[in-house]
Structures are given as C-alpha cells and as structure tokens.
Amino acid sequence: MPACVHYQRHDDIGVIRIDNPPVNALGHAVRSGLLEALDRGLADDGARALVLMADGRTFIAGADIHEFGQPPRQPILPEVIARLEASTKPLVAVLHGTALGGGLEVALGCHYRVALPGTRVGLPEVKLGLLPGAGGTQRLPRLVGVDSALALITSGRFVPAEEALALGIIDAIDATAAPLDAGLGAARDILAGQRTARRTGELPAPAADPGAIARHRARLDTEAPELFSPFRCLEAVAASSEASLTEGLRRERELFLACMDSPQRAGLIHAFFAARAPHRVPDTEESATLTHIALLGEHPLFERLKGNAGRTGIALTDQPEASTQVCLIAPDHAVPRCPAGCASIVLRPAEGTGRLAELDADLVLVTPPQGALMELVATRANAQQQQAAASALKALCQAVVVSRRDSLLAALHRAANAAPDNRCAAMEAASLLLAEQGFCYRSSDIDLLAVEVLGYPRHLGGPHYQATLSASATSETSP
Known part of the structure; x- marks a missing residue:
C-alpha cells in the first residue's frame, strides 16, 4: 500500500x-x-x-x-x-x-x-x-x-x-x-x-x-x-x-x-450509512448521462430543478423535442406522447397514491408530504433507465431513493396514518412486508424514507432496522 x-x-x-x-x-x-x-x-x-x-x-x-x-x-x-x-x-x-x-x-x-x-x-x-x-x-x-x-x-x-x-x-x-x-x-x-x-x-x-x-x-x-x-x-x-x-x-x-x-449509536450509524447512496440501483453501471429533459405541466419541483440546472449540462424544456430523453410530468398534466425512446416519469404525491403499476409511466416520482427526499419507482423502466434518471435528478440537487414496482413511501405513509397513536409500530410492521415483497433494493432505503420523511426517530435507525433487531432479540431469548 x-x-x-x-x-x-x-x-x-x-x-x-x-x-x-x-x-x-x-x-x-x-x-x-x-x-x-x-x-x-x-x-x-x-x-x-x-x-x-x-x-x-x-x-x-x-x-x-x-x-x-x-x-x-x-x-x-x-x-x-x-x-x-x-x-x-x-x-x-x-x-x-x-x-x-x-x-x-x-x-x-x-x-x-x-x-x-x-x-x-x-x-x-x-x-x-x-x-x-x-x-x-x-x-x-x-x-x-x-x-x-x-x-x-x-x-x-x-x-x-x-x-x-x-x-x-x-x-x-x-x-x-x-x-x-x-x-x-x-x-x-x-x-x-x-x-x-x-x-x-x-x-x-x-x-x-x-x-x-x-x-x-x-x-x-x-x-x-x-x-x-x-x-x-x-x-x-x-x-x-x-x-x-x-x-x-x-x-x-x-x-x-x-x-x-449505547444502542442509539448503532441506530444512528445505520441511518448514516442508509443515506450514503440511496439513488444507486445495485449492480447497475452508470449509463449515458441524460442531457435533455422535458418538464410538462406545473409543479414546485420544476422551478427548483430549473434553478439548479446551470452547470449540470442538462437542458430543461417545457415541451418534448426530438432530443428529449425523459419527460417529467406533473400530477395534473395529461400524459403526452413523448418521442420514441423517451422515458416518462409521472409525479405522484405519497398521500393517496394507489398502485403504481396502473399508471401509464416508465417511472413514478413519489413526492413526500414533508421534507425534500423523494422516491423514484421503476414501474416499466429497466435498471439502466432508472439509474440514468436518478443520477440526473441528483445532478439537479434533488435527492431520491430508488425502488421498484410500488412505492415504499406511500405504503409507509398509509401504515402510519392508519395508526396515529402507534405510528412507529405500524411502520415497523409495514417495513417487513415491503422487504418481503421485494419493492426495495435495500432494506435501509425503507429506513431512510421513514426517518427523513415520516418522522421515525433517527436514533432508532429506522422501522426495518428496529423490526429486525426486535425479531432477532426475540429469537435469541425464545426457548
């Protein structure tokens, strides 16, 4: 060395x-x-x-x-x-x-x-x-x-x-x-x-x-x-x-x-590592960088992206063009016919979001009820397309967690709201099911979303971390 x-x-x-x-x-x-x-x-x-x-x-x-x-x-x-x-x-x-x-x-x-x-x-x-x-x-x-x-x-x-x-x-x-x-x-x-x-x-x-x-x-x-x-x-x-x-x-x-x-030290360090690269799709090489994105409709996110586009080399337009690689579509905007080979990303709020597979979109960007972290869900897009979109959003200073098929954030939000008096326990139970269904690339992504968006206590590490910790402790003390 x-x-x-x-x-x-x-x-x-x-x-x-x-x-x-x-x-x-x-x-x-x-x-x-x-x-x-x-x-x-x-x-x-x-x-x-x-x-x-x-x-x-x-x-x-x-x-x-x-x-x-x-x-x-x-x-x-x-x-x-x-x-x-x-x-x-x-x-x-x-x-x-x-x-x-x-x-x-x-x-x-x-x-x-x-x-x-x-x-x-x-x-x-x-x-x-x-x-x-x-x-x-x-x-x-x-x-x-x-x-x-x-x-x-x-x-x-x-x-x-x-x-x-x-x-x-x-x-x-x-x-x-x-x-x-x-x-x-x-x-x-x-x-x-x-x-x-x-x-x-x-x-x-x-x-x-x-x-x-x-x-x-x-x-x-x-x-x-x-x-x-x-x-x-x-x-x-x-x-x-x-x-x-x-x-x-x-x-x-x-x-x-x-x-x-202290158990808190372990939980906080777990949360620290969870936040290191949540935009990375595992085992996926960086594909060609996105340089042309169309922002269709109106959304507060679009103004932030435009303000951060300066030195990224990414051109943001209000309409699809021949060179457009991705269309980012506001919730109230009709999904347009994008150019051939252009991926579509539909914005949806975490509140009230149903099954994402029913949407006519390659990817869904789930926006939080509070906080800045968003979730980029691959519905039809392959891993390379999702990684390219996630990397472009990161370059535009928008933090994202990547997931697949359905929204981790929406499911955690529903679970927490269904049990207002015991939100943490509800998120812990939901986290185990989400991991079992394979919606997350990493179980730590569930923890990151819960901590950063839904107020799960950071020192506990996250709902999945805590649920598996509890399950492990129970199995060790069981006869």
Whole structure:
C-alpha cells in the first residue's frame, strides 16, 4: 500500500503531508503514518518547526467510515494527538475545506492553527450517537470556554472560519491559495517571534460555568430528551473545568465508551450509512448521462430543478423535442406522447397514491408530504433507465431513493396514518412486508424514507432496522 502520510523539509521547516483521498479520513494507515512522520520531523536536526497539512480538497474530514463497528487498531487517535501535542518543535496545522470530528481534534492538538478562507470546522460526533473522544471535549473548552464548547459539541454544528477565529478555535485566517504556503508562512513567523505557538492541553482549565451547563441541559431536556450522547457530551465538557487535562481525558474516554455501547449509536450509524447512496440501483453501471429533459405541466419541483440546472449540462424544456430523453410530468398534466425512446416519469404525491403499476409511466416520482427526499419507482423502466434518471435528478440537487414496482413511501405513509397513536409500530410492521415483497433494493432505503420523511426517530435507525433487531432479540431469548 502506498504511503498516505509523507515528510519533507522545506529549508528549516519540516512538512507532514496527509494524502488519503477523497477526504483524508483518519484510518489506521493515516494514524500510523502521522506518528512515523512526526518522529522523522523531530529527529530531523535541520527542521526547527513542523507543519501539518493535507492534500486535495480538504483537511481531515473525520474518521474512516470503513472502520465503523470494527475493533480499534493501534495507534488509537487519542494517542496520536497526545504525541502531536507533545512535539518539542512548534507544530502548525493548516486547515482548508473542512476539519471535522477527529480532524479538528488533531488540529486542536497542534500548537497553532491557520485556516484558508472558506474552511469549516466542527465536532459532529453527537449526530452519530457519540462524543468527541480524542480530546475534543477537553481541549475545545480551554480555547472557547464551557458555554461555547457545549453549544458546538451538543449540536454538531459546522463553524465557518471567521466564526472559528472569533471564538478562538483557530489562530489565523490566511488568504494564501495553497495550504503549504500558509503553513510555511505561519511557521516562519513563529520562529521569528511574530506569532505565538502554544499547547492547547497546557492552557488553564476553563472556568466552571454551572449556569451554562444548566441552560444547555434544559435545552436538551426540551429538544432531545430521548437521546443519550448529547447528555454525555455535557458531562464530558463539564469535566474539563473540574480537574487536570489527564483526569478530563480519562472521564471523556469513559463517557465515549458508554456512547459506543449505547444502542442509539448503532441506530444512528445505520441511518448514516442508509443515506450514503440511496439513488444507486445495485449492480447497475452508470449509463449515458441524460442531457435533455422535458418538464410538462406545473409543479414546485420544476422551478427548483430549473434553478439548479446551470452547470449540470442538462437542458430543461417545457415541451418534448426530438432530443428529449425523459419527460417529467406533473400530477395534473395529461400524459403526452413523448418521442420514441423517451422515458416518462409521472409525479405522484405519497398521500393517496394507489398502485403504481396502473399508471401509464416508465417511472413514478413519489413526492413526500414533508421534507425534500423523494422516491423514484421503476414501474416499466429497466435498471439502466432508472439509474440514468436518478443520477440526473441528483445532478439537479434533488435527492431520491430508488425502488421498484410500488412505492415504499406511500405504503409507509398509509401504515402510519392508519395508526396515529402507534405510528412507529405500524411502520415497523409495514417495513417487513415491503422487504418481503421485494419493492426495495435495500432494506435501509425503507429506513431512510421513514426517518427523513415520516418522522421515525433517527436514533432508532429506522422501522426495518428496529423490526429486525426486535425479531432477532426475540429469537435469541425464545426457548
């Protein structure tokens, strides 16, 4: 495997460069490579300062999702960050694109942080049922205080560079186009005494702020009383002002492992993976890109598509033409005679939608009662035609789930409405039947639609995930 972390000296500055496309995720190879490159930099007598940067479109965008659910492999991230922070040479982190989750925690372990314009930072672990477990709950409060740290960590919000600078998360914004130039400039200024490097972990513990803790606890009690990890985040941040960094990191680790053991973590990660590529028809190659689509009739979706068509290379017309490849037809518009070889997509609302096979259409785009996610159902179209249509809609910024023969969303909507006092259980029962009938390509697509459109609790993973989990638990305890 080619190395994904490199070391090279530029005059008297050593540069550690991460090259792990597409988002420089913190997989095992990157973690190991960081320590090896750090050792080289510290042993390099010609290097008076070090710069940590990343190639490509972003700094470190977080953990490697391929390692989710796997046993941890040494070195674990907290150990890597502790080694970075202990560097005896000034260590500058250069942020661009995004620095998220473990990526921001790595930057917090460096001695100086400079960001390029447009950079966003954040600790979104709470959205996956976790907390920042590599020092984020201890180092961030030392920079921004307990109140601001709680606001950022319990929400998982992304922060633009300007706000990050005002809060104290980063030390400077550099308009230099290249991360390398920004890092070298900052390192030279530090060596010249024009900027000050500091170890975040050696800063004084933040002042205790019981009022902020009480306010955020009350907010969480109102907004998300059923969730586990936000309250563990609150406990971890509170610990940052109660003891030494070492004790705070120990408490953070305990709370992180408690989150790891929580069923909510598994459900939220299942929902995360369900949303990764719901527009993909399995085992289908990308066919020729659609370039001409006719929008027939009037529908709010059409205006959104036209507004997003700019740089897609897709021409949208109001009438079928000889070059039209797909006709997208509003619910109240009569189905026209489209050119030969042109696929027809009929829009239908999830409410009241009957059997789709009765429609004179190759595909049906089922629109939700709320939310933005739609369902593209293949009735007569083959897999290649469905994939081409789904990819075109994605290019036009319309998120879709693909399915076949009949609508998952309409069936879930009917089930939920038929049992208003027990909507979740009704969707769970319906999900098992939908999967059995083969309407979904992936059972996770049922979960995604229920969570994003029908309000099924995200931390439960989705109705099919929950129903099969319950069935498995029942079978294990049955005599």
